[in-house]
Amino acid sequence: MKKKTIIIIMLCMIVGFVGGCGNQTQNKITVVGSTALQPLVEKAATEYQKEHGGNITVQGGGSGTGLSQVQEGAVQIGDSDVFAQQQNGIRANELVDHKVAVAGIAPIVNQKVKVKNITMQQLREIFEGQITNWKQLGGQNQKIVVINRSKGSGTRVTFESDVMNGWEMMNAQEQDSNGTVQQIVANTPGAISYISFAYLRSQGIHPLKIDGVQPTTQNVATNKWKIWSYEHMYTKGQPTGETKKFLKYMLSTPVQHKMIKEMRYISIHDMQVQKTISGKVTPIKEGQ
Amino acid sequence: MDEIKQKLTSKSKQISEDRRGKILCYACLGLIVVLIISILYFIMNKGIATFTQDHLSIVEFLTGKQWNPNHHQIGALPMIVTSFLVTILAALIATPFAIGVAIFMTEYAPRKGTKALRAVIELLVGIPSVVYGYIGLMVVVPLVRKLIGGTGFGILAGTLVLFVMILPTVISLTADSLKAIPVNYRQAALALGATKWQAIYKIVLRAALPGILTAVIFGMTRAFGEALAVQMVIGNAVLMPKGLGTPTATLTSQLTSQMGNTVLGTVSNNALWSLALVLLLMSLIFNLLIRVITRKGAIK
Numbered sequence: 393m394k395k396k397t398i399i400i401i402m403l404c405m406i407v408g409f410v411g412g413c414g415n416q417t418q419n420k421i422t423v424v425g426s427t428a429l430q431p432l433v434e435k436a437a438t439e440y441q442k443e444h445g446g447n448i449t450v451q452g453g454g455s456g457t458g459l460s461q462v463q464e465g466a467v468q469i470g471d472s473d474v475f476a477q478q479q480n481g482i483r484a485n486e487l488v489d490h491k492v493a494v495a496g497i498a499p500i501v502n503q504k505v506k507v508k509n510i511t512m513q514q515l516r517e518i519f520e521g522q523i524t525n526w527k528q529l530g531g532q533n534q535k536i537v538v539i540n541r542s543k544g545s546g547t548r549v550t551f552e553s554d555v556m557n558g559w560e561m562m563n564a565q566e567q568d569s570n571g572t573v574q575q576i577v578a579n580t581p582g583a584i585s586y587i588s589f590a591y592l593r594s595q596g597i598h599p600l601k602i603d604g605v606q607p608t609t610q611n612v613a614t615n616k617w618k619i620w621s622y623e624h625m626y627t628k629g630q631p632t633g634e635t636k637k638f639l640k641y642m643l644s645t646p647v648q649h650k651m652i653k654e655m656r657y658i659s660i661h662d663m664q665v666q667k668t669i670s671g672k673v674t675p676i677k678e679g680q
Numbered sequence: 681m682d683e684i685k686q687k688l689t690s691k692s693k694q695i696s697e698d699r700r701g702k703i704l705c706y707a708c709l710g711l712i713v714v715l716i717i718s719i720l721y722f723i724m725n726k727g728i729a730t731f732t733q734d735h736l737s738i739v740e741f742l743t744g745k746q747w748n749p750n751h752h753q754i755g756a757l758p759m760i761v762t763s764f765l766v767t768i769l770a771a772l773i774a775t776p777f778a779i780g781v782a783i784f785m786t787e788y789a790p791r792k793g794t795k796a797l798r799a800v801i802e803l804l805v806g807i808p809s810v811v812y813g814y815i816g817l818m819v820v821v822p823l824v825r826k827l828i829g830g831t832g833f834g835i836l837a838g839t840l841v842l843f844v845m846i847l848p849t850v851i852s853l854t855a856d857s858l859k860a861i862p863v864n865y866r867q868a869a870l871a872l873g874a875t876k877w878q879a880i881y882k883i884v885l886r887a888a889l890p891g892i893l894t895a896v897i898f899g900m901t902r903a904f905g906e907a908l909a910v911q912m913v914i915g916n917a918v919l920m921p922k923g924l925g926t927p928t929a930t931l932t933s934q935l936t937s938q939m940g941n942t943v944l945g946t947v948s949n950n951a952l953w954s955l956a957l958v959l960l961l962m963s964l965i966f967n968l969l970i971r972v973i974t975r976k977g978a979i980k
Contacts (some may be wrong), residue, residue, distance in 0.1 A: 453940050454940025456942050460943040481944070482941075537831050543938065543941065545941050564917050564927070565831070565915035565917040565927035566915075567938065572817075572912070586751045643978060
């Protein structure tokens with residue numbers, strides 16, 4: 393008898409589970425993609441559901457996953473750190489871009505590295521493999537250990553276009569998350585890498601100034617700090633219904649002025665410049 | 681008369697139950713077979729797309745050293761070499777330890793000790809690989825850096841983490857094979873005047889050799905397929921390893937770190953599927969090896 397009960401319970405659970413999966417109503421929004429943007433969207437989704445109800449699921453998976461899933465129509469919103477046009481295999485003209493925030497990226501070095509300021513050219517040469525010792529930059533005699541980001545990751549694509557300017561990066565070790573990179577740079581003498589602003593205050597590392605400019609959100613807004621990227625939320629075609637409302641909420645004051653600052657992104661409303669896919673930067677005219 | 685005839689010719693309750701049970705088993709089997717075949721087909725299909733669809737050379741894939749699928753360079757040799765190196769090195773270090781512990785468990789330890797040891801070993805099997813990887817990152821990598829210099833990331837760190845990870849598997853399988861040796865082998869050896877160590881060394885270990893080899897290969901299969909822990913300590917640079925302490929990448933580490941960044945159907949994605957195909961083929965080969973060894977080496 394006991395066995396039968398267990399089997400019946402299990403069957404009920406399976407039916408319930410399958411039924412639950414199939415039960416996709418108009419109100420359900422699934423957001424998949426960039427892990428850099430994920431915490432912000434998660435927080436915004438929680439707040440949004442408190443106020444307006446609805447059913448929003450936020451998942452990571454990486455920018456490539458986000459873009460390909462939204463293109464296939466499997467999810468409503470695909471998060472990405474890069475423009476859809478920069479990703480291989482994506483038909484960008486089918487997707488509609490919603491820029492919700494800006495993320496700054498800064499080079500970081502191990503705490504014991506004495507160099508505090510370098511030029512853009514020097515930074516490029518480090519990652520290209522021409523400068524190999526901190527001595528060459530006025531620091532101590534210590535080999536430079538380059539720690540790169542995974543190929544195709546949003547942060548790396550941004551760094552490649554804003555810093556490398558078409559130069560090939562040297563083949564170095566790769567890590568794929570901001571947290572791991574920060575840990576490794578903190579623990580490896582002479583290490584250099586790059587992470588998003590949100591992680592800059594971690595222990596054991598310090599950011600580098602580039603051409604004397606501090607990596608701050610204000611400097612990103614005016615493009616004095618040149619390494620930054622948009623955080624995109626892509627939809628397939630123009631958004632409708634609940635998706636449209638949620639995207640509107642992402643651009644509203646509570647998200648843009650409170651959450652985004654808390655999480656050390658830069659509000660899209662604060663930007664005084666805009667950047668095109670090819671990396672060209674132009675000032676935003678008043679009233680736009 | 682008719683009543684008896686009917687009773688004898690119609691199906692009893694037990695017979696139909698028997699049939700139902702059979703159908704259930706066959707249905708389960710069929711489902712699993714379909715599942716396995718479709719997985720194999722899927723990986724094969726995707727894995728060879730790099731060569732059939734994108735027309736890249738399979739020779740370059742197996743012997744090339746430049747890995748940059750975006751630019752159609754798909755030399756996977758560094759990853760293949762590293763995968764094999766960490767696997768073999770980890771097995772080489774783990775085997776003597778495993779045999780030692782297994783002998784202790786089966787021959788020397790009191791019953792209670794064996795039980796306690798088994799519990800600990802099973803616990804070790806249960807630790808998630810990300811935890812091993814994290815320990816590797818925080819403890820093993822700095823240690824390797826101090827010992828041999830460089831960044832600490834590389835084959836040696838990967839080997840040490842894998843050694844700990846496969847150790848429990850190898851120990852418990854080795855212990856099982858030692859236990860399976862009939863007790864009269866030991867008794868006969870002792871009766872002929874052999875010491876306990878002589879009996880273990882000359883009789884038990886020899887007789888259990890195929891079992892021990894199987895245990896080691898099981899461990900190697902696990903090491904070869906381990907992704908997360910290795911990815912955290914290997915460095916993930918697709919470079920030919922120049923030594924034990926230079927960053928490099930394994931097949932699995934490349935797969936885990938890249939899969940989120942590629943789009944289905946592109947060359948970079950197909951190239952990853954080809955790596956998965958290599959992994960699949962290797963695990964098939966490991967399995968075949970185990971079969972051959974157990975069949976040839978079984979005690980008669």
